[in-house]
Amino acid sequence: MMHSRAPVNAVIMPRMTEAVVDVRELRKTFRVSEREEGLGATLRSFVSRHRKDVNAVAGITFRIEAGEVVGFLGPNGAGKTTTLKMLSGLLHPTAGEARVLEYVPWRRENAYLKSMTLLMGNRTQLVWDIPAADSFRVLQEIYRIPEEQFRATVKELTELLELGELVHKPVRNLSLGERMKVEFAAGLIHSPRVAFLDEPTIGLDISMQSRIRRFVAEYNRRNGATILLTSHYMDDVVALCKRVIVIHRGRLLYDGPLADLAERMAPYKIITATLHDGAASSADLDAYGTVVSREEGRVTIRVDRHVAPERTARLVNDLGDRLADISVEDPPIEEVIDRVFTSEQTTVSA
Amino acid sequence: MKRYLRLLRIFFRTELQYELEYRLNLVLEIVQGIVVTGTSVGAILVLFSYTTVLNGWDLGAMLVLLGCFYLVQGFGELVLQPSFEKFMEHVRLGTLDFALLKPVSAQFLVTLRNFQVVQLAQMGLGAIVVVVGLSRIPNIGFAEAVGFPIALVCGFALIYALLLALSTFAFWFVRVDNLMALYWSFMDAGRFPVDVYPGWLRVTLSSAVPIGIAVTVPAKVIAGRLDPLGLGFLILGTIAAFVLASWFWRLGLRSYTGASA
Numbered sequence: 017m018m019h020s021r022a023p024v025n026a027v028i029m030p031r032m033t034e035a036v037v038d039v040r041e042l043r044k045t046f047r048v049s050e051r052e053e054g055l056g057a058t059l060r061s062f063v064s065r066h067r068k069d070v071n072a073v074a075g076i077t078f079r080i081e082a083g084e085v086v087g088f089l090g091p092n093g094a095g096k097t098t099t100l101k102m103l104s105g106l107l108h109p110t111a112g113e114a115r116v117l118e119y120v121p122w123r124r125e126n127a128y129l130k131s132m133t134l135l136m137g138n139r140t141q142l143v144w145d146i147p148a149a150d151s152f153r154v155l156q157e158i159y160r161i162p163e164e165q166f167r168a169t170v171k172e173l174t175e176l177l178e179l180g181e182l183v184h185k186p187v188r189n190l191s192l193g194e195r196m197k198v199e200f201a202a203g204l205i206h207s208p209r210v211a212f213l214d215e216p217t218i219g220l221d222i223s224m225q226s227r228i229r230r231f232v233a234e235y236n237r238r239n240g241a242t243i244l245l246t247s248h249y250m251d252d253v254v255a256l257c258k259r260v261i262v263i264h265r266g267r268l269l270y271d272g273p274l275a276d277l278a279e280r281m282a283p284y285k286i287i288t289a290t291l292h293d294g295a296a297s298s299a300d301l302d303a304y305g306t307v308v309s310r311e312e313g314r315v316t317i318r319v320d321r322h323v324a325p326e327r328t329a330r331l332v333n334d335l336g337d338r339l340a341d342i343s344v345e346d347p348p349i350e351e352v353i354d355r356v357f358t359s360e361q362t363t364v365s366a
Numbered sequence: 367m368k369r370y371l372r373l374l375r376i377f378f379r380t381e382l383q384y385e386l387e388y389r390l391n392l393v394l395e396i397v398q399g400i401v402v403t404g405t406s407v408g409a410i411l412v413l414f415s416y417t418t419v420l421n422g423w424d425l426g427a428m429l430v431l432l433g434c435f436y437l438v439q440g441f442g443e444l445v446l447q448p449s450f451e452k453f454m455e456h457v458r459l460g461t462l463d464f465a466l467l468k469p470v471s472a473q474f475l476v477t478l479r480n481f482q483v484v485q486l487a488q489m490g491l492g493a494i495v496v497v498v499g500l501s502r503i504p505n506i507g508f509a510e511a512v513g514f515p516i517a518l519v520c521g522f523a524l525i526y527a528l529l530l531a532l533s534t535f536a537f538w539f540v541r542v543d544n545l546m547a548l549y550w551s552f553m554d555a556g557r558f559p560v561d562v563y564p565g566w567l568r569v570t571l572s573s574a575v576p577i578g579i580a581v582t583v584p585a586k587v588i589a590g591r592l593d594p595l596g597l598g599f600l601i602l603g604t605i606a607a608f609v610l611a612s613w614f615w616r617l618g619l620r621s622y623t624g625a626s627a
Contacts, residue, residue, distance in 0.1 A: 129468060
């Protein structure tokens with residue numbers, strides 16, 4: 017089953033559903049040499065190196081259906097990029113299986129490479145000294161895109177990304193944000209069915225971030241491309257992904273709706289009460305939950321998820337006229353994620 | 367194959383557009399080429415005003431050799447030097463990933479991607495010197511006329527194979543610029559026939575740095591000083607070098623895709 021070509025395989029072993037990305041027990045172990053600080057240690061390691069195995073990805077399993085936009089979350093070093101590199105075919109896994117569009121990625125068959133793209137926010141594939149339009153032409157030839165389709169795609173991408181004249185300026189003269197937009201156009205010029213986006217908004221200012229987000233959402237809507245995206249900006253994830261996959265230390269911690277992530281991973285709610293005329297500083301609210309902060313008449317209390325309604329009711333009741341406003345919310349997604357990564361949780365699957 | 371030629375053409379065109387934007391630089395490079403070639407030819411003319419034969423090489427053969435040298439060197443600087451420098455930069459910056467994700471041969475895409483179009487002028491000058499040299503060589507037979515371009519192409523391929531093998535070390539050691547610089551400095555020695563160098567240097571120039579072969583053999587062919595067997599060895603050797611270097615490159619690539627993070 018590992019060695020049959022994709023289309024043939026589809027006939028021999030029909031899959032349960034049409035998963036675009038199908039990952040099973042994927043593992044990647046890196047052998048790294050380690051040494052202590054100092055010249056002596058450096059010299060010693062020059063002669064004989066101490067090698068250590070690092071499990072960058074320690075057996076993860078997930079599936080992504082066609083047209084989904086999935087957020088792939090985890091702290092630095094969690095194994096996100098390693099996974100994306102395996103899925104795009106740049107790395108061979110140590111063990112496990114993966115299929116993308118029914119292809120085994122690391123065989124790097126041309127048919128597969130033509131239907132996927134990997135965009136990295138911190139790396140550029142554009143040639144620095146020439147305008148992007150020229151790079152697009154090179155890509156057209158590389159991907160063998162018929163002239164008509166090429167023009168249509170460039171037109172669409174120019175519109176969606178508001179590229180305007182950017183493509184005619186040498187890439188080196190573009191700002192970081194402009195370059196990223198052009199980079200997106202270059203990465204999508206062959207209309208891939210699957211896109212792996214690795215930190216696509218890194219280093220961009222807020223308005224450019226939101227523009228890129230709007231673009232990704234619109235592109236997904238129009239072309240039905242399947243998108244797996246990593247980002248450190250939770251806003252990206254909240255805006256784009258209904259579903260998230262969380263990994264930590266190479267293991268899958270959560271796979272399910274973004275909306276349920278807080279419920280699963282952070283079993284508490286945040287009650288924010290705004291009080292009249294400085295009452296916030298004096299009121300004794302410790303009985304209702306853990307007071308997280310008090311500032312300018314506003315008190316933030318953390319309570320267990322299941323007692324949240326009852327506590328809120330009590331607060332409203334007890335505070336009476338002193339209460340100006342009250343809200344009950346899930347903790348901010350950043351906080352949930354942070355909590356997940358700082359605690360030793362076991363796998364939770366939705 | 368046709369597709370790869372089309373790709374080459376488009377690579378070439380984009381680079382040409384870029385270079386045309388720097389007209390002054392273009393003119394200066396051409397002037398420099400003329401000056402360098404002119405002085406080399408001058409030096410040979412001076413040399414041959416004292417003698418008619420240098421270790422078996424007469425003026426005509428010597429000019430052909432010099433022309434071959436500029437052709438091979440020009441080829442190296444036209445596409446190999448810029449491409450291989452870029453390749454090592456890709457390894458360092460991690461942008462090699464993009465080349466590996468394209469549905470064409472990664473080796474092709476990386477090693478024949480960048481051009482210094484102005485070096486065509488250098489090659490043109492080399493060709494002129496070859497023609498001038500040829501005009502001084504009486505009775506060039508059919509075998510020589512066919513063998514010469516073959517030997518020259520082998521010369522190009524040999525240089526390519528060597529640079530490919532050298533640059534492959536970048537996969538493991540990342541910075542190998544010095545190795546390449548060493549190579550380019552050896553290159554200069556090719557403007558004289560390998561036969562004129564002392565034994566140890568001759569061996570180095572022909573084996574470790576096949577610049578001696580790449581330049582001397584074509585000139586020998588045209589001067590009727592190489593037998594078919596020698597040419598046959600050159601062709602086989604070139605194919606072997608190319609296959610071996612490509613294999614080594616893929617080996618390096620495996621360690622890149624096998625381990626990079």
